[in-house]
Amino acid sequence: MPIVRRRTRKVIVGDKQHGFVGIGGDAPVALQSMTSTYTYDIDATVKQINNLHRGGADLVRVAVPDKRDTQALKEILNQVRVPLIADVHFHFERALEAIEAGIHKIRLNPGNIKDRPKVEKVIAACRERKIPIRVGANEGGIVERQNKTQRAEEKAALEQDYSGKMVSIMVEKLEEYLRIFADSDFYDVVLSAKSVDPQIVLDAYSECSRRFDFPLHLGVTHAGPPETGRIRSVVALGALLAQGIGDTIRISYAADPIHEIEDGKELLQVLGLRPRTEPELIACPTCGRIEIDLIAMMSEVRRRMADIPVPVKVAVMGCVVNGPGEAEGSDVAVFAGAHKGVIYVQGEQVATVKEHEILDRLFDEVKKFADRVQKGEATLRNQKVEIKPPAPIGELGSGWEKIRKDGLTLPVMR
Numbered sequence: 032m033p034i035v036r037r038r039t040r041k042v043i044v045g046d047k048q049h050g051f052v053g054i055g056g057d058a059p060v061a062l063q064s065m066t067s068t069y070t071y072d073i074d075a076t077v078k079q080i081n082n083l084h085r086g087g088a089d090l091v092r093v094a095v096p097d098k099r100d101t102q103a104l105k106e107i108l109n110q111v112r113v114p115l116i117a118d119v120h121f122h123f124e125r126a127l128e129a130i131e132a133g134i135h136k137i138r139l140n141p142g143n144i145k146d147r148p149k150v151e152k153v154i155a156a157c158r159e160r161k162i163p164i165r166v167g168a169n170e171g172g173i174v175e176r177q178n179k180t181q182r183a184e185e186k187a188a189l190e191q192d193y194s195g196k197m198v199s200i201m202v203e204k205l206e207e208y209l210r211i212f213a214d215s216d217f218y219d220v221v222l223s224a225k226s227v228d229p230q231i232v233l234d235a236y237s238e239c240s241r242r243f244d245f246p247l248h249l250g251v252t253h254a255g256p257p258e259t260g261r262i263r264s265v266v267a268l269g270a271l272l273a274q275g276i277g278d279t280i281r282i283s284y285a286a287d288p289i290h291e292i293e294d295g296k297e298l299l300q301v302l303g304l305r306p307r308t309e310p311e312l313i314a315c316p317t318c319g320r321i322e323i324d325l326i327a328m329m330s331e332v333r334r335r336m337a338d339i340p341v342p343v344k345v346a347v348m349g350c351v352v353n354g355p356g357e358a359e360g361s362d363v364a365v366f367a368g369a370h371k372g373v374i375y376v377q378g379e380q381v382a383t384v385k386e387h388e389i390l391d392r393l394f395d396e397v398k399k400f401a402d403r404v405q406k407g408e409a410t411l412r413n414q415k416v417e418i419k420p421p422a423p424i425g426e427l428g429s430g431w432e433k434i435r436k437d438g439l440t441l442p443v444m445r
């Protein structure tokens with residue numbers, strides 16, 4: 032069953048020069064990342080933005096802590112073709128300067144801009160230019176800092192029930208911020224409620240989804256490097272997206288942000304929320320039945336797949352146990368055994384070759400098949416796979432009755 036997305040309001044980010052990206056409503060889930068360069072370093076920032084855009088980013092965010100950062104925005108915008116978001120903290124002037132420079136969206140935390148008229152100025156400038164604002168309530172900066180009594184109360188409550196109280200503080204803060212926007216009659220808003228704890232992320236966004244109809248920007252903050260942050264991020268974002276919650280995502284890693292886009296794209300693709308654009312590799316994990324050097328072959332398959340221009344599904348399987356099944360479910364597949372490889376194209380066996388010939392023959396078939404797809408002579412995932420339906424309702428889960436009906440006696444339990 033395809034995922035049924037929860038309907039929200041929709042905001043539009045971008046302009047003619049950089050393209051328009053919808054967030055929420057009927058728009059597909061937008062993928063975004065954030066540069067790790069100093070924004071005032073125009074060349075490095077442009078290079079990273081363009082790399083992220085080529086990698087599949089629909090939107091890119093840049094930090095503008097300083098005036099020299101917002102001063103660089105005009106030139107950066109001239110050299111990129113993807114909508115940009117300015118990340119503003121503490122200084123409302125940076126938001127106004129970024130808007131003046133032509134930025135497409137603002138990320139703002141009204142909690143760290145204490146003076147309400149300043150927030151209202153940013154809202155007014157955004158309204159004038161039709162620029163949406165993302166309002167965030169992140170776990171890291173959520174506990175009250177100015178008001179000492181409130182801070183002590185919140186800290187005490189967190190000690191009693193950290194996760195539960197954290198979720199309620201985050202949601203309350205968002206409600207408080209949204210009142211400011213509603214008072215200014217401004218609804219081009221995207222919400223976020225990030226935490227480092229995947230369970231808090233799940234609870235906070237589920238609650239936001241119940242209470243608000245604004246689009247949601249999903250993220251797990253400070254997830255660390257990809258090696259340790261991947262599971263933390265994907266478990267929370269994947270669970271929310273699978274329930275139809277989330278309109279734009281950012282995976283955050285302490286690494287080159289291209290990894291955020293690679294993993295975000297794969298997450299959306301495996302959930303069927305984004306059409307696959309590159310070839311897909313299915314491979315068995317190998318085990319004691321393996322009779323070829325599959326791991327070495329697989330990395331070479333992966334390398335060669337980068338040159339294939341259509342999203343062909345390629346399966347590399349180690350033996351006859353699961354090989355034929357995967358071969359049936361892929362466009363091009365090989366399953367190995369007795370130092371040979373049986374090659375399939377769309378469920379039909381086309382060759383049996385010796386181990387040292389597998390790679391070249393497999394790729395001959397992949398290229399031929401991709402070529403036929405490009406010419407319109409073949410369709411991806413079009414093979415006929417014979418799927419045996421389960422036993423009809425009534426027989427499933429009624430094993431003992433079925434056995435009795437077949438005339439077998441039951442063993443006596445002692």
Ligand code: SF4
Binds near residue numbers: 315319321350352354
């Ligand atoms: S396909 Fe064969 S070799 Fe690969 S993991 Fe499964 S049983 Fe093992």
